[in-house]
Amino acid sequence: MSATMLGNESALLALPVEIIEHLLLFCHPRDVARFSTTCRFSAHIVYPLPIYFFDDPRRSIGPARLAIADPCSYDWKAQLTRRIKAEHDAWTDTVDPELQSTTLETFASTLEEASPIASTSTVPPDSRNLEWLTNVLSKSDILNSLSLSENQFRDRLNACLALPTKDRLDAQTRREQRNRSRCFVYDVRNYTADTLWGPYLPNGEVNWKHVHAIVDVVASNLRELSPEDHIARPPTGFEMTRAFSAPGDFSGRDWAGVLGFDMCASWIIVIYSVGLHSLEASLLIVPYPPHSAFNFSGTDDRPRDATFFTEGFREATHLIELKLRLVPKEHMRIKFPLDDPPTRVHPSYEVLYLCGSITSRGMSIGQDVTVQGYVFMGVDCIPRWRLTSVHEGRPQWCSEGVQIGNVGSAIGVASTWTAIDHGDGDPVGPTWFWKID
Template identity: 40%
Template sequence: MKRSNGIPSLSPEIIEHALIHCHPRDVAAFSQTCRAAYQIVYHDRDGYLWRQLFLSYPFDDPRESLQGLRRYTPFDWKGELQRRVLAEAISHSPLATPEELTDTLETFLDVVRTASPVTQGYERVPSQSLLWVVDVLQSSNMLRSPLFDHYNTSQNLAHLRSYLALTLDDYDEDDVCGMEWMRVLRTRSRCYVYDLGNYCRENDWGPFWKNGCVNWVHVESIINVLLSNLAELSEPSLIDIRPPCGLEATRAYSAPGATTRNSKDWPGVEGTWARYVSFLDHRDLHGKPSRACCGID
């Protein structure tokens, strides 16, 4: 009797075990080698293969997120992993279109929103999903893409930048481009924040649209102004008032002491509150209104 060699001679369980150690792109390439391989990859009835590929990428387990705890439908392991891998590829592509970049931003936002919450005893353990987002954004420099020249019209971009809170905009003293980027960004943000035309009864005098939705361009501008002002503090006693920033600070229960807080006080209302106010120094406007208000040299 002729002995079968190759894939047909191996059990699906052994093949799956080997595939979970591969990159999803390699798994997709493997599926094109023969019909049996395609069946194993894309007709995985129990979802084991794609679940393991997702978790070993690595990403946080969505079943442990706050949204996952309320989920009534099964998580699409294959579809979500493919979506994230595609977003990573688009962010590095020089041929990406504005529409593709917008979809990619939405993917990143979904990853941030579904990050696992901080748990007691593991407060210093970072989210794998958030580490992935930061790594992709840093390696691709996507947030400074020329296609976002009119980024003030992009709610998705402003939304993500609000979560990041300038943590990816650090620069060294000899980084001329970085300094210029921050100067322009701060000027643009101040123009938006201190434009009284952006405040009215219809938007509750705040960073909202008239329909009640958040205006993320306005929110990002406020964050940029406040953090830029805080960066100039020279009084040592004021340094500690700077809030934690970055994607890790967006995780559920990431606030100091949140994991040991009374379960009935989940938003952290109890305790001492401090109010900080940031005003525009109007001396910046005196004599040079065009530069301060419009960002024109």
């Protein structure tokens, strides 16, 4: 190192600490991380700075907050270094699966730690975490990489983005991707008692591959509909995954945002089905042979035949408006077959029981069809929504849903539906529902 460089370094470190901190705020986090390695004094200066480049993780909701219950245990510098390395690796043409998995895990934790939206904010401030994440992923193809056959972190990020990165791919590749998702969503072998008949892993955690497939099918189909179809679109993108971004008041016990600003709220449900009758006095109905034909297109240990979904194949689109309100547990008229009531895994999140009425847009539904269910926090601190339709006092169709983003996120809930008794010949299908103002 030359004498001139040594002199400049000494001059910089001779400045008051607050001046050095202010100067570093104009730098890219990557350069700040490099500066922290020059000496012990610079490392001490940089230690608290990540909070200026990213959201304060102590304000996050859900898994991230539970993981840092003790703020003193959060290693700010290590997180900054980890994210800058992930940024570099995402922009590098690497095929190392282990390296990619670590990078995707870093991105997923950054998404989790995004700041929530305060209920008093008329114009909520942008999330630094999400700004950085959006910028990095817009210049990377890591979410489209095929070097990882399955990766829960990648599937979670793709589900939260609602797959806009697929627009980089040609039409044929997009069709093949959607058909792979269809094969997973409509395969009845993916719905068992071990997975509670929903998008879960046997250990009780969310199966983000399943959620990703649900979002892929619904989002891809919605994109192909014309405005004249008058089918509502869910709010998508990373900003819509922030905690409390859905309309409503989250100040009371309603941590999941079931209600609006009054004692009731409206939700929109988009339901897709394969070869089914139109709705008849029930949330969903009886399968036609095409559904069975797909599920018997391969042996028990082989993939289903993807050619079932030809280029002209279309699911039936059902749009339902659901009005929900919270009710005491004693008002529940039905009991779910499994895990009822669910285990309360965290004292801050009580089980919320709800009831509602449904109205259809373009379909005939009986006047006495209602919906009952509850919202609870899962073992991985991801909210679960469990609903069932009730007709003439009898439960008929049930839904197992996962909050796509954080608690109370505007992007809504991805779920699967099936018959309440889960019979061998019963159909399954994807749904997506979200709260409207």
